[in-house]
Amino acid sequence: MATTKIDSGLNNKLINRQKDVAFSIAKVNLAGAMASGEELTGMKHECGVFGCVAAAPWPTSIDVGQVICLGLVALQHRGQESAGIVTSEGNSSTHFNVKKGMGMISNIFNDESMKKLKGNLGIGHTRYSTSAASEEVNCQPFVVHTVHGVLAVAHNGELVNCDKLRKQVLSRGVGLSTHSDSELITQALCLNPPDGEEDNGPDWPARIKHLMQLAPLSYSLVIMMQDRVYGVRDPYGNRPLCLGRIVPLNGRTGDEGWVISSESCGFLSIGARYFREVLPGEIVQITSSGFKTVDIIERPEDRSLAFCIFEYVYFARSDTIFEGQMVYSVRMQCGRMLAREAFVEADIISSVPESGTAAAHGFSREVSISNSNLTYYILGHKIPSLIGPFSSYLTSFLLFSQSGIPFAEVLCKNRYVGRTFIQPSTRLRQLGVAKKFGALSENVQDKRIVLIDDSIVRGNTIGPIVKLLKDAGAKEVHVRIASPPLKYPCFMGINIPTSEELIANKLDSVKLADHTGADSLAYLSVEGLRKAVQKNIKDTKEVGHCTACLTGEYPEPLEW
Numbered sequence: 001m002a003t004t005k006i007d008s009g010l011n012n013k014l015i016n017r018q019k020d021v022a023f024s025i026a027k028v029n030l031a032g033a034m035a036s037g038e039e040l041t042g043m044k045h046e047c048g049v050f051g052c053v054a055a056a057p058w059p060t061s062i063d064v065g066q067v068i069c070l071g072l073v074a075l076q077h078r079g080q081e082s083a084g085i086v087t088s089e090g091n092s093s094t095h096f097n098v099k100k101g102m103g104m105i106s107n108i109f110n111d112e113s114m115k116k117l118k119g120n121l122g123i124g125h126t127r128y129s130t131s132a133a134s135e136e137v138n139c140q141p142f143v144v145h146t147v148h149g150v151l152a153v154a155h156n157g158e159l160v161n162c163d164k165l166r167k168q169v170l171s172r173g174v175g176l177s178t179h180s181d182s183e184l185i186t187q188a189l190c191l192n193p194p195d196g197e198e199d200n201g202p203d204w205p206a207r208i209k210h211l212m213q214l215a216p217l218s219y220s221l222v223i224m225m226q227d228r229v230y231g232v233r234d235p236y237g238n239r240p241l242c243l244g245r246i247v248p249l250n251g252r253t254g255d256e257g258w259v260i261s262s263e264s265c266g267f268l269s270i271g272a273r274y275f276r277e278v279l280p281g282e283i284v285q286i287t288s289s290g291f292k293t294v295d296i297i298e299r300p301e302d303r304s305l306a307f308c309i310f311e312y313v314y315f316a317r318s319d320t321i322f323e324g325q326m327v328y329s330v331r332m333q334c335g336r337m338l339a340r341e342a343f344v345e346a347d348i349i350s351s352v353p354e355s356g357t358a359a360a361h362g363f364s365r366e367v368s369i370s371n372s373n374l375t376y377y378i379l380g381h382k383i384p385s386l387i388g389p390f391s392s393y394l395t396s397f398l399l400f401s402q403s404g405i406p407f408a409e410v411l412c413k414n415r416y417v418g419r420t421f422i423q424p425s426t427r428l429r430q431l432g433v434a435k436k437f438g439a440l441s442e443n444v445q446d447k448r449i450v451l452i453d454d455s456i457v458r459g460n461t462i463g464p465i466v467k468l469l470k471d472a473g474a475k476e477v478h479v480r481i482a483s484p485p486l487k488y489p490c491f492m493g494i495n496i497p498t499s500e501e502l503i504a505n506k507l508d509s510v511k512l513a514d515h516t517g518a519d520s521l522a523y524l525s526v527e528g529l530r531k532a533v534q535k536n537i538k539d540t541k542e543v544g545h546c547t548a549c550l551t552g553e554y555p556e557p558l559e560w
């Protein structure tokens with residue numbers, strides 16, 4: 001697989017760029033978080049895109065605006081800074097209906113604004129900023145008027161060659177009003193094609209293709225013209241995008257419309273069914289008569305697919321389907337793999353809610369193999385090593401594919417803590433309290449606990465939780481992380497903290513165990529994660545995942 005490993009020269013440039021980007025974004029986000037007293041945890045920052053086109057005849061009876069609004073609610077975990085919906089009535093009208101604003105979807109859209117979002121087709125966006133500040137002016141979708149009519153664009157991702165493309169677009173006489181790479185994409189689509197006239201009106205697929213050649217990654221786009229929506233996924237397939245069909249009520253046949261979304265998780269709640277993924281490099285056109293692939297743009301030959309592996313680990317909702325498999329099942333598989341790599345004896349297996357839970361169930365079900373010597377368990381009892389080698393027959397015969405250690409919840413998550421408006425006092429900070437969590441003390445008392453989380457980023461979550469569990473009476477807490485140490489920045493739509501902020505760059509697992517007060521701490525290996533993700537991918541000609549934040553191997557040369 002051809003990838004770009006960071007050398008020391010590039011590393012310095014990366015550090016500088018990281019500082020620039022981190023400063024411009026973090027000053028907004030940190031200010032927001034600090035003002036609310038909220039502690040920064042996890043990898044934030046992706047975005048969700050959604051589109052809907054009603055089947056003919058138009059005007060449709062489908063409430064397109066509401067379908068998009070509910071579609072965005074299902075994608076709310078992908079971005080909570082701002083959101084927007086743009087609809088088109090699909091006729092000769094020279095404008096789109098637009099509603100955008102800062103904050104959560106429920107704060108932006110109400111019955112009154114929904115009434116104005118009439119239409120037969122539309123697109124929506126929910127944002128976490130990566131390339132420009134979290135401000136009203138950068139809210140998406142971007143809407144522009146061109147000589148060929150109105151155009152709206154919603155983008156998930158981040159252009160790795162943004163500076164170069166910016167210069168190209170500016171040098172063609174276009175003025176940009178923001179620093180957003182998504183505005184840049186919108187304006188790049190408006191440029192007249194470099195190689196001649198479009199005799200029969202604008203050739204949008206050709207323009208999109210041209211953009212894709214100029215900007216290799218990373219993006220999933222929904223682009224709306226007056227009577228159609230295009231769905232576009234970058235040739236590396238870095239960010240997700242999938243298609244669904246709106247099924248008729250009362251068992252009638254045929255489709256009532258089509259949806260396109262970053263994730264499939266919301267489809268059932270809007271009366272849609274998952275159809276398929278948009279392929280890496282594919283341009284899909286959706287009109288009142290259905291979907292059609294209009295082109296597939298290839299990657300350079302020596303480069304592999306690079307779907308973000310962290311969509312499986314943490315970002316996506318667990319009922320979403322990627323590459324033919326449900327995210328929840330992959331997270332369980334990560335837990336199984338973790339049990340094979342880093343088993344430890346304990347009384348209960350538990351998780352840090354929410355996203356660590358599926359992996360904990362997987363861990364609990366797995367036959368356990370410790371790192372150095374095989375240890376076989378049946379119904380929680382260690383089998384003497386003498387009969388160990390025969391136990392695989394026993395386990396399959398007796399259907400004991402479990403470690404024999406039950407799963408039990410130990411933590412209760414407070415979902416309102418993010419709204420607190422006070423800064424913790426020095427005393428509270430020194431106590432290192434796990435503000436988001438409470439301990440289920442009866443489950444914890446005198447127990448040896450394997451505590452599973454999906455990832456450690458800054459290390460702000462795990463230490464206070466270990467302390468909380470010990471304070472609640474836990475005898476031992478063994479932390480197991482269902483992904484490898486996070487060491488490198490991401491430039492593809494995820495705002496990973498600077499390298500210095502990533503705790504794995506400061507403390508190895510032994511030191512981190514010591515630092516957090518855990519009795520042991522171990523991560524899943526990169527190979528283990530890859531195997532867990534790729535084990536059940538079927539019917540796909542090609543498989544490939546970006547692991548740059550874990551390995552420093554980037555899918556495409558970085559150009560700064």
Ligand SMILES: O=P(O)(O)OC[C@H]1O[C@H](OP(=O)(O)OP(=O)(O)O)[C@H](O)[C@@H]1O
Pocket residue numbers: 040041042043314352353354355356453454455456457458459460461462
């Ligand atoms: O090392 P840190 O910087 O503290 O970040 C790591 C934590 O952040 C995420 O959880 P989060 O609370 O964001 O959401 P979740 O409920 O989906 O797990 C992740 O699941 C880890 O628990």
Ligand SMILES: NC(=O)CC[C@H](N)C(=O)O
Pocket residue numbers: 045046047127128129130131132138155156157158159180181182493494
């Ligand atoms: N996280 C994202 O996908 C953000 C999209 C785009 N780069 C923006 O900042 O608006």
Ligand code: SF4
Pocket residue numbers: 238307308309310311489490491492494546547548549550
């Ligand atoms: S660097 Fe990490 S977060 Fe970014 S796209 Fe690659 S796997 Fe995903």
Ligand SMILES: [Mg+2]
Pocket residue numbers: 352353354355356453454
């Ligand atoms: Mg978490």
